[in-house]
Amino acid sequence: MTILFVGVIACCSGKPEDGVPLIFAAASLSDVLTESADIYERDTGKFVDFSFGGSITLANQVANLGAPADGVLFAGGEPGQLIIKAGLMLGGNAQRVITNSVVVVGGRDFPVIRSLADLALSNERIAVADPQLAPAGTYAMLALEAAGLAETISDQLIFTGDVRAALAAVESGNTKYGIVYMTDALTSNRVEILFEIQDLSVDYFITGITEAHNSRAAQTFLNYVLIESATREVFKSAGFEVRRAGTGPG
Numbered sequence: 001m002t003i004l005f006v007g008v009i010a011c012c013s014g015k016p017e018d019g020v021p022l023i024f025a026a027a028s029l030s031d032v033l034t035e036s037a038d039i040y041e042r043d044t045g046k047f048v049d050f051s052f053g054g055s056i057t058l059a060n061q062v063a064n065l066g067a068p069a070d071g072v073l074f075a076g077g078e079p080g081q082l083i084i085k086a087g088l089m090l091g092g093n094a095q096r097v098i099t100n101s102v103v104v105v106g107g108r109d110f111p112v113i114r115s116l117a118d119l120a121l122s123n124e125r126i127a128v129a130d131p132q133l134a135p136a137g138t139y140a141m142l143a144l145e146a147a148g149l150a151e152t153i154s155d156q157l158i159f160t161g162d163v164r165a166a167l168a169a170v171e172s173g174n175t176k177y178g179i180v181y182m183t184d185a186l187t188s189n190r191v192e193i194l195f196e197i198q199d200l201s202v203d204y205f206i207t208g209i210t211e212a213h214n215s216r217a218a219q220t221f222l223n224y225v226l227i228e229s230a231t232r233e234v235f236k237s238a239g240f241e242v243r244r245a246g247t248g249p250g
Contacts (some may be wrong), residue, residue, distance in 0.1 A: 068184065073222065076205075096204065107177070114178065
């Protein structure tokens with residue numbers, strides 16, 4: 001299995017005819033998809049390659065620059081709309097059955113805060129994914145705008161390429177606080193979750209890419225992840241909510 005973290009268009013490690021699908025996926029899914037692919041390989045003998053990064057960046061690469069994705073698993077609504085508008089969605093409907101939440105985290109020796117207002121009053125630097133590149137940043141800005149704090153806090157924000165980079169900034173001490181996904185925060189023993197931003201959930205957009213060489217193989221893997229109990233448990237253990245296809249809000 002090949003894993004790529006991209007800032008430019010990614011290329012599949014194998015030849016197009018090798019049957020190994022390349023999945024473009026949100027950086028927030030790197031751990032769970034890698035583990036799921038290991039389970040898939042053990043069960044089926046089939047392999048999957050990944051390219052991880054900010055969902056908006058990746059979606060633009062696929063939809064507008066012809067990046068060779070066979071399937072995608074993106075966070076938030078904008079990346080999915082880019083795929084749909086480009087006519088690249090395989091089949092009639094993309095699945096939106098994986099959900100995440102958004103939290104504020106603090107690093108070592110942080111003053112305790114319990115609200116976005118406290119965050120603004122701290123006058124500390126705050127790591128946030130760039131909303132032009134990753135939906136995690138879009139959701140963070142939506143929360144700040146809803147609280148009437150977007151302008152007040154703007155000078156404190158440090159923008160990063162994706163949500164994992166925002167988490168890393170807090171872990172390294174480059175920023176005191178960060179706004180990240182719950183599941184990313186749970187991967188770290190160097191940050192503490194201070195509070196969850198209420199009424200803010202993140203759906204993931206999942207589909208094979210029409211006319212891609214290995215689109216069916218990609219869709220088979222994505223279906224496996226959503227259906228098999230072992231892979232669903234990987235996601236749930238990491239803090240994601242995973243609904244059955246066709247149930248709950250989409």
